[in-house]
Each structure stands twice: as structure tokens, then as C-alpha cells.
Amino acid sequence: MNEENQVYFIDSDKLPPQALERKHRLEQDPSFRTNHMEYMEGMEVIDSDIKDIVVKEMEEYDYSIYTAKDVERALSHETCSLEDFKALLSPAAAPFLEQMARRAELETKNHFGNTVYIFTPLYIANYCQNYCVYCGFNCYNNIRRKKLTFDEIDHEMQVIAKTGMEEILILTGESRSYSDVNYIGEAVKIARKYFRNIGVEIYPVNVDEYKYLHECGVDYVTVFQETYNSDKYETLHLMGHKRVWPYRFDSQERALMGGMRGAGFSALLGLDDFRKDALATALHVYHINRRYPHAELSLSCPRLRPIVNNDQINPRDVGEKELCQVLCAYRIFLPFVGITVSSRESAEFRNGIAKICATKVSAGVSTGIGDHEEKYEGKSDEDVGDEQFEINDARSFDQMYKDMENGGLQPVLNDYIYV
Amino acid sequence: MEDKLVIGGKEFKSRFILGSGKYNMNLIKAAVEQGGAEIITLALRRANTQESESILDFIPKGVTLLPNTSGARNAEEAIRIARLSRAMGCGDFVKIEIMRDAKYLFPDNYETIKATETLAKEGFVVLPYMNPDLNVARDLQNAGAAAVMPLAAPIGSNKGLATKAMIQVLIDEIDLPIIVDAGIGKPSQACEAMEMGAAAIMANTAIATAGDVPSMAESFKLAIEAGRKAYLTGMGRVLARGASASDPLTGFLH
Numbered sequence A: 001m002n003e004e005n006q007v008y009f010i011d012s013d014k015l016p017p018q019a020l021e022r023k024h025r026l027e028q029d030p031s032f033r034t035n036h037m038e039y040m041e042g043m044e045v046i047d048s049d050i051k052d053i054v055v056k057e058m059e060e061y062d063y064s065i066y067t068a069k070d071v072e073r074a075l076s077h078e079t080c081s082l083e084d085f086k087a088l089l090s091p092a093a094a095p096f097l098e099q100m101a102r103r104a105e106l107e108t109k110n111h112f113g114n115t116v117y118i119f120t121p122l123y124i125a126n127y128c129q130n131y132c133v134y135c136g137f138n139c140y141n142n143i144r145r146k147k148l149t150f151d152e153i154d155h156e157m158q159v160i161a162k163t164g165m166e167e168i169l170i171l172t173g174e175s176r177s178y179s180d181v182n183y184i185g186e187a188v189k190i191a192r193k194y195f196r197n198i199g200v201e202i203y204p205v206n207v208d209e210y211k212y213l214h215e216c217g218v219d220y221v222t223v224f225q226e227t228y229n230s231d232k233y234e235t236l237h238l239m240g241h242k243r244v245w246p247y248r249f250d251s252q253e254r255a256l257m258g259g260m261r262g263a264g265f266s267a268l269l270g271l272d273d274f275r276k277d278a279l280a281t282a283l284h285v286y287h288i289n290r291r292y293p294h295a296e297l298s299l300s301c302p303r304l305r306p307i308v309n310n311d312q313i314n315p316r317d318v319g320e321k322e323l324c325q326v327l328c329a330y331r332i333f334l335p336f337v338g339i340t341v342s343s344r345e346s347a348e349f350r351n352g353i354a355k356i357c358a359t360k361v362s363a364g365v366s367t368g369i370g371d372h373e374e375k376y377e378g379k380s381d382e383d384v385g386d387e388q389f390e391i392n393d394a395r396s397f398d399q400m401y402k403d404m405e406n407g408g409l410q411p412v413l414n415d416y417i418y419v
Numbered sequence B: 001m002e003d004k005l006v007i008g009g010k011e012f013k014s015r016f017i018l019g020s021g022k023y024n025m026n027l028i029k030a031a032v033e034q035g036g037a038e039i040i041t042l043a044l045r046r047a048n049t050q051e052s053e054s055i056l057d058f059i060p061k062g063v064t065l066l067p068n069t070s071g072a073r074n075a076e077e078a079i080r081i082a083r084l085s086r087a088m089g090c091g092d093f094v095k096i097e098i099m100r101d102a103k104y105l106f107p108d109n110y111e112t113i114k115a116t117e118t119l120a121k122e123g124f125v126v127l128p129y130m131n132p133d134l135n136v137a138r139d140l141q142n143a144g145a146a147a148v149m150p151l152a153a154p155i156g157s158n159k160g161l162a163t164k165a166m167i168q169v170l171i172d173e174i175d176l177p178i179i180v181d182a183g184i185g186k187p188s189q190a191c192e193a194m195e196m197g198a199a200a201i202m203a204n205t206a207i208a209t210a211g212d213v214p215s216m217a218e219s220f221k222l223a224i225e226a227g228r229k230a231y232l233t234g235m236g237r238v239l240a241r242g243a244s245a246s247d248p249l250t251g252f253l254h
Helices: A016-027 A049-060 A070-075 A082-089 A093-113 A150-160 A181-194 A207-216 A232-237 A245-249 A249-258 A274-291 A321-332 A347-356 A373-377 A397-406 B025-035 B073-088 B109-121 B134-143 B163-174 B187-196 B214-233
Strands: A115-125 A167-172 A197-199 A220-226 A237-239 A264-266 A296-302 A337-343 A361-362 A410-412 B005-007 B010-012 B016-018 B039-043 B066-070 B093-096 B125-130 B179-181 B200-203
Touching: A016 A237, A016 B066, A049 A245, A049 A274, A049 A296, A070 A093, A070 A373, A082 A274, A093 A150, A093 A321, A093 A347, A115 A150, A115 A181, A115 A197, A115 A397, A150 A181, A150 A373, A181 A197, A181 A207, A181 A361, A197 A264, A197 B010, A207 A249, A207 A296, A220 A245, A220 A249, A220 A274, A220 A296, A232 A237, A237 B134, A245 A249, A245 A410, A264 A361, A264 B200, A274 B187, A296 A397, A321 A347, A347 A397, A347 B163, A373 B010, A373 B073, B005 B214, B010 B073, B073 B109, B109 B125, B109 B134, B125 B134, B134 B163, B163 B187, B187 B200, B187 B214, B200 B214
Parallel strands: A115 A167, A115 A361, A115 A410, A167 A197, A197 A220, A220 A264, A264 A296, A296 A337, A337 A361, B016 B039, B016 B200, B039 B066, B066 B093, B093 B125, B179 B200
Antiparallel strands: B005 B010
């Protein structure tokens, strides 16, 4: 019995008996699942040793050995070493949160001044071939599925652009058959008409496909590793391409090899030991920077949220204080890296964290499909796809802009020229 | 005789180049006024925004724009950004910034020389941001640069004149204005660079992160003026190691 993950398992009464049986076997019988460390057909293997380095460090990390002295020493150093970072992530650093925040604020100001970037995500399809147990888009979850047509994409983008937004992040569910690379490429070409900066958060692809997407106009690729503990990963991503842990790990590197300007990284905090996942995420960024010093790298920090049909999912032991500690530690260790805080977090938390270390926030967010007109302008539409997760901060672009300004920050809509 | 800074045939009374982009745009006007700056830098990628937000609208008339090519990773990209800048009406001045390093934002000297050569030929007034190196500075001069902008320390680090000895060599050897750029964290450091003979100071983060942006701009202005005046006056004797011995060492010579 897979008790640890039981909270995630929801059976839909719409599933045919055969599918239900298969779902249960995937959940309860590890031998029924494929080898998650083995590449599937068509997945490109690149020559990279970053995985091994990151995993080794993460496995050896024992955060219980750090003391208040280590934390004080870390905060007194001009440059934050890896050992310092480990101390800042440890439970011993909890009483030093205010000092960490002060230091993080200083680093943020030196590197970014008082700027904060505003962007919005646009989900263009929610079909998915994976069974990731915590995700609202998972293939066994009974939700309204939708894939936008090019006309619908154009329309959604117009509605968003009308608010003044200039940066867009295009997302899909992970289905190569429903949302193939060409479909995404065409969506990007439409986005170039309305936006000045385009990122994608889609299933991992090969170098030549990233190159094609870059030529279409994409400059940033975000891929969340979810958890860097591959054993835990295996118990959460039970079926589909996403099950292959190493192929996902190398996504950012393949994207940069394909000519992308930047890459985003993250673990989904709460899935496993968040301190170890935070360490691994930062090390992943650190080593990519060593090999690709020109790349503009960014970190996110999503925590688990409730999904359609399962309101029991929560961020477990990662409270707001823990999240704040992780983000401050990220900033002190990697002062040059962008930090994005999404609408999974509350307005109050985002207002506060933007003053300390976040450099990018989303606004006017919907994680549903084709419902921007409804959400922005109140026009009702029956034909929409369900959301990936419940957002927490539903502020509009205008409101976010004003709130950031009121917080003494300078909202920036674009800082980018496509060259 | 009036002491003027001449870059690309244009005369400036102020030797303070003000950065923008790291503080609220509505402070630019006050910072320019209180700092007495006549040149203000502008990242073209920041100006590449919708009209209502355009940073260009916040820049007071009569101030010379110095658009920079930040975001460029090689000469070719810098050249494209410079041409775009001219087409957008930002004038002929351009500060070349070519970075292949996202962590320290160090300039790539080799690519910078290449871009300088092309853009100078196209009639741009080229001010290259560079890592202080005498040979590179000479190459930039030969390529047609209007000034040379060596870094004092990594951008945003506020570490002061970390490359002091190298910058002194450029001041001594290069017949172009040497404008110290990046890393200047406080007015005293700006003053020190001016005492050394730097032609001007470019500062951004030090001012942007101050509690009162216009007031810090003014502090820089005063420090830069003090340093310049000291340089022009000729510094007096500053003893490095205590007093001299009272009996002259050469007393035995008759």
C-alpha cells in the first residue's frame, strides 16, 4: 500500500473499469511502472555531468549538523560559499530570518535596483499523457479538456495585451500528440505580434526542437524538476514521458544548447524534503552558470496547491516562513539570479517577498484554458478548460502594478530586445 | 579657461554620467537636476517598451542620451542594438556593453573592439565599457572610440576602485577621456578617481540604492567636482610613511 502518497489518489467515476484497474496498479505496484531512469525512444542524451554532481551533494547534505554559529559565520561572509548556503537552508537558520532578509534585500538591490518584472502565464492546452499524482492536468483526472485553436490563441493574447502586459509565458499540458512542437511554435509566432518577451513552460524536448522554438521567438525555457530525489520522483510520476527523471533534468542545458537566452529552474516544494530539494535546485543553477556563463537564469519556488477534484493537497511542512528562508538563501547564494514568485502565494506574501528578493511576479493569472476574456472582462464562456491548480493571488495586472509601486518598487514590463 | 569634457565633439560642463533603470523613473528628473548631470545612460532594452511606459518620456530635454547595448552577447548583437537605438531617435551616442557573463556582467573586450570599429565607421560616438587593459584601450582608440570606460569593480558591487592601478595606466597612456564606470559605491570613491585624472564618473547602483536618490546624485556631483579641482590644482605632497629623518642621508656629499 502506497500510504505516503494516498492523499493524492482520486478515482473518477467516469473512468472505465480497465483504466481504473491500470491506475490502481500504477499507484500500488512499483513493478508495474517503467524504469524512470531509462530514456524513452526519441529522447536525446547529452554529455553532461551536472546531474551526478548535484545528486551527490544533495545526498550528502545533512542539515541537522549546522548550528547558529555556522549561520552567523555564513552571514558575515562577503561571498556565500556552498557550505554557507547549506547553513542558511538548515533549521539552525530559522531564528535568523530577519538578518537573512536584510542581507538578501541588499544583494537584490545591488543587482536589480528596485525593479520588479510583471508577466502573465497563458495555458493554451491542458491535455496530458502523464500521470503525475498531484497535478490537476493528470490524465486520470476528470476535468474539462481543451486545446485552443490558433484563432482562440490570437484572441486570448489580444485580451491580455490590452491590459498592457508585455511578457508572456506560454504553457501546455504535457502531450506531444495534442500539443506538438509545431503547434507551440505557431502559438509563439502569434505571441510575437503582441508581446516583447516570450517564455515557454512545456514538456522537455530535444536540442533541435528548442532551436526551432527559439527561432519562432522563444527566449526562456522553464522546466520544473518537481523533486531532485529520483526515488521519490518515481512514486509521484507514475506514467508518461515525464516519468523519465534524467531527461527532465537536462532540459535547461538542452535549451541553452539550442540557443535559448535563459532558463528557469525549480523544485515543487512540499513533494519531498524541501531543504534537500532547495539545495539541489540552487546547485543545478550554480553548475549551469559555470558552464553557460552568458545564460540568464531564474528560480521559482512553487509550493503544492489544491487541484480540481482534490482539495486536500497542501504544501505540507513548507510554511511561509520556510519558503521565505529558502528564497533568502537562494538570493544570498546566487545574487545574480532572477527569482519568480507565482500566484500560488498570497498577495500579502508576494508584496512582502518582492521587497526582499523576488524579481518577477505574475499577474492577471488564470491556469485554465481559454478563459481570459471571462476573467478579465466578465464575458461568460462555457467552452473553457479546467485549471491546473487553484491560484491564491488573483490580482489583475493593474492592481499588481499599483501594489508594487506602492511598495516602493518599480514595475518593469519588458527589459528585453530580441536579437 | 573653462574646464570642459569633450566627447565626440560635444562639450559638457558636468563630469557626472548618471545611470537609469534601477530606480523609479519619476526620480530621473530630480536626480538629473540635483546631480547636474548632462549625460544619462539608458538601456535600450528597457526603452523597448510600450509608449506609456517608455523611459524616454522621463528624460529631461537638453540631456544627452547615452543608450547602451546591454543584453548583447557579441559584437553583432551590439551593432544591431546600436542601429535600432539610432532608428528609435536616441541619437548617435552609444555605450557598448557586451556581456557573456551573467554573474559579474564583465564586458567582453574582444567583441567590444569589433563592435567599436564597425559603429565608429557608421558615425556613432562610441563609448565602450571595458575591462581595464592597456592594449585593449589602444585597440579601442585605433578603432575610433570617443572615450574609454574601464570598470572600477563589478557592476552593482559598490566595491570602489578595485582596478585602480590599471585605470591609472589608462589615464596616463591613452589620449581619450577615461570615464570610470561600474563599481563606484560612494562619493569618496568617485572623488578618488577624479583626483587620479579620470575624465568623468558613471554611477548608477550607488545612487539607485540610496535612501534619497536626488540627494545622493548631488553628493556625487560635489565629490566629482572636488576631485576634478584637486586634480587640476595639482595635489600637494602626501607623505606615505611618516616623517623624514632629520639628518639627511646625503649629508656626506660636498
